[in-house]
Amino acid sequence: MSPQLAVVADNSAQTFQPADTVAERVRRLQTEARSLARDHVASMIAAMADLERLSDEIARGGEAYPAGVREAARQLAEELGARGPTLSVIATRT
Numbered sequence: 327m328s329p330q331l332a333v334v335a336d337n338s339a340q341t342f343q344p345a346d347t348v349a350e351r352v353r354r355l356q357t358e359a360r361s362l363a364r365d366h367v368a369s370m371i372a373a374m375a376d377l378e379r380l381s382d383e384i385a386r387g388g389e390a391y392p393a394g395v396r397e398a399a400r401q402l403a404e405e406l407g408a409r410g411p412t413l414s415v416i417a418t419r420t
Contacts, residue, residue: 367417371410378406 385400
């Protein structure tokens with residue numbers, strides 16, 4: 327005859343507690359979202375700096391580039407030159 331086994335749970339001392347409360351989870355997710363947003367803004371500012379440099383090169387490129395392209399590149403370089411630092415300052419405040 328094989329022995330009979332029984333599983334008996336002792337639930338008297340334990341109650342189910344989720345690892346995080348909803349509020350803690352929301353705070354954690356908000357913190358993570360803010361961190362990702364800061365990284366995303368930093369990537370955008372870096373891309374703007376690259377585009378500003380490229381636009382400036384084209385604007386100063388001389389007759390190899392059509393006049394309309396040079397002028398558009400000059401305007402873009404100026405705009406990006408003003409916007410990048412502004413965005414950097416705003417991003418560090420928040």
